[in-house]
Amino acid sequence: MSVLVVGSVAFDTLTTPFGTRKKILGGSATYFSLSARFFSPVKLVAVVGNDFPKKYIKLFEDKGIDLKGLDVADGKTFHWEGEYDWDFNAKTISTSLNVFANFNPKIPVEYKNSEYVFLANIDPDLQNKVLSQVKSPKLVACDTMNHWIASKPEALKKFLKKIDIFFLNDAEARQFSGEKNLVKAAKTIMKFGPKRIIIKKGEHGSLLFSKDSVFSLPAFLLEDVFDPTGAGDTFAGAVMGYLAKCGKISEKNLRNALIYGNIMATFTVEEFGPWRLSRVTKPEIEKRVKEFKRLTYF
């Protein structure tokens, strides 16, 4: 099965304690698709400006990502500038939406039968509108961010009723639920309607909440983290790609999907931008999965 992702393809200007990179390839759909493609074919829906470099288009094409849904619009590409402290908390310096301000995704006719759909972090009303163009998806997942939780909580809650897996991070879970404790936060958010919630805790791993079970996964241990940008979308890409490959949403498949999500994100954070992720090989992935099993078995 293939995975349809709707999100951003953008320029990122990033500063971490280890340096600065200007106007490099970024965006949620970028990280998602470069990760998911290891497991399943990926169809990408996004918009870029006519300043978007051909070499980046070629990168996606070389990785086998279907770009029929990539709209090249008149104007400039979305540009996010952010800074991270030593705890890798992100601070937005500037957001230039550019062509992304008018993003109103049309799902290509060839994509309308997609079964695995991921709506990356965009306006929940837009997420809803995009989803309505897909005929009968088998698994729908989405991400969000603090901005939409604060500004459109009701639209988000309405949309979540259609969601099978809701990805969010620990800070967002606390913000959305008003609960400090993550178990309580997850219980509150489950009542909004999503079938499952995955709470991403960065260097502390991740949690999967289903109706009848909870799964806690520690993070892989890394000595060097240079840039956390895109880790969450890389994680979601692997989870969705893996599930689409399995074709069945069982607890076992979900738990294994989280392990791959975990591992794929470790490659992303080892370098600035999506370059390490774009170079990684299947044997490198499997080697790290094995190391992870040694790290956690008992």
Next chain:
Amino acid sequence: MSVLVVGSVAFDTLTTPFGTRKKILGGSATYFSLSARFFSPVKLVAVVGNDFPKKYIKLFEDKGIDLKGLDVADGKTFHWEGEYDWDFNAKTISTSLNVFANFNPKIPVEYKNSEYVFLANIDPDLQNKVLSQVKSPKLVACDTMNHWIASKPEALKKFLKKIDIFFLNDAEARQFSGEKNLVKAAKTIMKFGPKRIIIKKGEHGSLLFSKDSVFSLPAFLLEDVFDPTGAGDTFAGAVMGYLAKCGKISEKNLRNALIYGNIMATFTVEEFGPWRLSRVTKPEIEKRVKEFKRLTYF
């Protein structure tokens, strides 16, 4: 095998976001022994004042803890007053050492052949002095705190050369090593001499570093945490008690020991003071271990 613990038996006055408790039973050796006794007999070495309530002595006796090493000195019992914020970071309000100021532990002759020894958080010179009274211990473990890392780093490093398992928390590991990253921190601290390090990460679980391997364990998920006091000593008590019960220090036994440490600490934090821990039953412990396995298997 029995476990010898040398540490504090004290009064705690505690304030958490959930309330205040005045002058309740506390101290590192208290939590350690009430936890370790589920797995192995415990011999306790500590000092209290003559104001120490008989009912607390009786509590230890009722739980089968050997008190030949508990000195009742003229004066007042050690009294710690602390406060926790919503993140459960401890702030010391006051420390009245009282009889603990002159604590110079004499190991009773019956304890000198102890094979499993835990030196709780006291002056590293004192830890060293106590250890020299034990004939040929099989496994020696210790804890420490930010105060000794800052004030006596060289004495601590010297002592660590004799240590099989060094317990410390994530903040202490960063402080002691000067490394923000915990893998790098552990590597640096391993060079000081301990054979193994266990880094306690509170609600984020724990890490075991050995010469050739690393083990990462997520925490059990709790909805209600009322008071983190004693969680680390409860954890260490279960780890040491379990290892003494096994009688063999293998990677498998160590990993299982950490699971029991993890689980025992969950009981401690569910109520103020050591009361929940003192009431817990073996079936409750095994039930929670099973739940933990369901939470983490893949």
